[in-house]
Amino acid sequence: MKRALLVLLLLSGCATGGYGHLPAAEQDDVHRIEAYLNGVKGLKAAFLQHGPDAGESAGRFSYIPGHLRLDYVVPHPMELVAGDGHLVLDDRATGAVTHLSLRHNPLGLLLKYPIRFDGDVQVTDVRHGDGSLQISVAQADNPSQGLLTIQFSDVNGQLGLIGLQGVDARQHHFGVELSALQQGVVIAPSVFTPPAE
Template sequence: MKRALLVLMLLSGCATSGYDRLPKADQNDVHRIEAYLNGIQGLQAAFVQHGPDAGESGGRFSYIPGHLRLDYVVPHPMELVAGEGHLVLDDQGTGAVTHLSLRHNPLGLLLKHPIRFDGDIQVTDVRHGNGSLQISVAQADNPSQGLLTLQFSDVNGQLSLIGLQGVDARQHHFGVLLSDVKQGVVIVPSVFTPPAG
């Protein structure tokens, strides 16, 4: 029943902003996630990505608040750099460079800085597991543009980003699973300079 109501809310486009309607414990967890994401000095990890075509790719994940970079090694070298409202993918296998706006892309919900899950963002779901926590977020004024789920390990009150799941406006699903996560890594800003092209 809860999932059916969530789907109806997303399809209707009438979501309210923020997370005031959530139970107090869930609101506290959303605040913890905001503080964690805004406080990351630098995070790097190995990643495996599952895309809409059921293909699998992988490589190195780098994140600082407001910026993300994926260096693919499988199935072939590619660089994805996202931040400041734009995403650039340089496919070194084909030579193609793709530019996308983050305005209507679920990743844009992660790359606002500072991150605040209120105002123009709606928290649609908070889930707790054994040593895990995840939240799902969407654009409050147009939730049909996509949904992003952020997954964290949550051990002794310490959060660590371990995955992203998303669905875009065309109902394409993607998932990124992180491993060997290192936090507090110094990452030079030039790493997040988009590829030329």
């Protein structure tokens, strides 16, 4: 019994999740980001996306804690809805509907609710810029599954989501830049219902 307890204590000491390894000021930043992402009532913006094939897409972005929607207008109409552990992409031009699990997708790190950057999530980096703040996160038990960097404006202590950068397990990079951000928008839950096949 004592040996089993010792092994458990040793294993818990080896856990890599969370942000306890960060300096106190950066831990405070992580708390601010968690509070912002969990507390935003609704967020809309225009987006420009850079994909792994160096192509660009654009459209409208909608977010509530735990759910995300992208309505593409460029290069052609598409609808992406993500939440509840799944991502569904409806390509209106081809009629194809693609289903993906968020379990091993870096975007899934943003779409847990409530968001907590500890336990099974590892904070790998916190950086400040001129009026900006960003956090990089990965799965603690398998960081090779991907990395997500969430970018914010940070003006007078007020955060605003301005972008996402990620790399998946196959080393495909993506980036989403947000503009014309509207925060506190009421968004009907039905907006985040995946498209029917």
